[in-house]
Amino acid sequence: MDSMECKVQGTLFIVGLAVPGDEELKLVTKLGKKFGVTDDIYRILKRAGIIDHADEVISKFTHIFDDIVKHGDDAARALDDLVKAGVSKEAVEEAVKHGATIKAVKEGIERFAKSTSPIKNSYGYTIIIERGNEKYGLIHGWLRHVHGYEMDYKRETSFFPMGQEIVYYVNGQKKTMKLPKTIQSPEELYNEIVRLIEQHKDKLTGDYTVVLHVQSSLPGIDKITLVFKKAGSRQYKLITFWPKSGSAVFKFERGGTWYKYDPLTGKWRRI
Known part of the structure; x- marks a missing residue:
């Protein structure tokens, strides 16, 4: 050989x-x-x-x-x-670089990014919750705000607290941040996203892009941001979502700085 x-x-x-x-x-x-x-x-x-x-x-x-x-x-x-399934190897590489295993990425996506029935609101609009890919939809949200996809390039990234360890690099030096675990499973997060969309569906009425900051029932999270864009004249698609605030919410700022949300002051505190 x-x-x-x-x-x-x-x-x-x-x-x-x-x-x-x-x-x-x-x-x-x-x-x-x-x-x-x-x-x-x-x-x-x-x-x-x-x-x-x-x-x-x-x-x-x-x-x-x-x-x-x-x-x-x-x-x-x-x-x-x-x-x-349409996930690029570049996205998988980033997730693994930041601490996930390939198997964990696959299993998490399978359990979280499920096929979901369209939701109709009172104004005749249909809301589509697609599995998508690393660019939009449920797969994007999972990769971006659970595994840290694009965290090196975006200004900041907030994380759903699922007990994950995020690997990051400062001046070439490898570091690890252990996040709290208040969300117990991919299914728990999925159910909350769908519940919030169902609860706030009538706020989607006409604008091309709709950004909602809505109250969450998940432990350790006060608010979740949901972003929708029009797809055709009578449809909206869920594009992305992230934890906006809460006692268990951590945020990474490009360059290597971590912040934790302080519910008492309503501000982010540098760690």
Whole structure:
């Protein structure tokens, strides 16, 4: 078997090239620890574009690759399912970079981003709650405000408190923020989003974009922001949503600063 070297997360891997009859592709670190990559995983990595035609890991997907090396078939299948569901590998890479596993991203989306019946309001408008993708809808909200998708580029990102650990970087140094857990499951958050839309549906009456800051019943969250845009003359789509305030709400500011909401003052306090 021929081999070549490539850098992944600062670690040197020897990547064996697949040849007919090979049962697995061996990845060997310079420390001598071996990882077995099955033919199925190899095909998924190739199909998803994580490794190129020369069998080198594409540098912008090193967190995906590391997760698959660590967790094997389960992670590879989860990546395959996410890509087939319309989630870009770039979005998956960001979520994993900020502390999630590929499998956790897939399972969370499956449990949260459900197909939802349209909601009609008293003014004849239909409100569509789509699964969407990383750009809009339920999938966007889950990736952005649970796993931190785009937190490096947006001015600020507030997080639903689900006990997740968010990895972030300051001047290249890796840090971790452990968030509180007052929302117990993806289903609990999903049910609240749908309930709030049903409760406030009659506020969608004509403007192209409607932004609502509504009272939440979730523990640790006072208000949630819901953003809708018109889709056709008599439809609105849920575009995004985030926790606006509450005792368990944390916010990340681009550059590496965290804030916690203080209900007593109604202001954000730097941590």
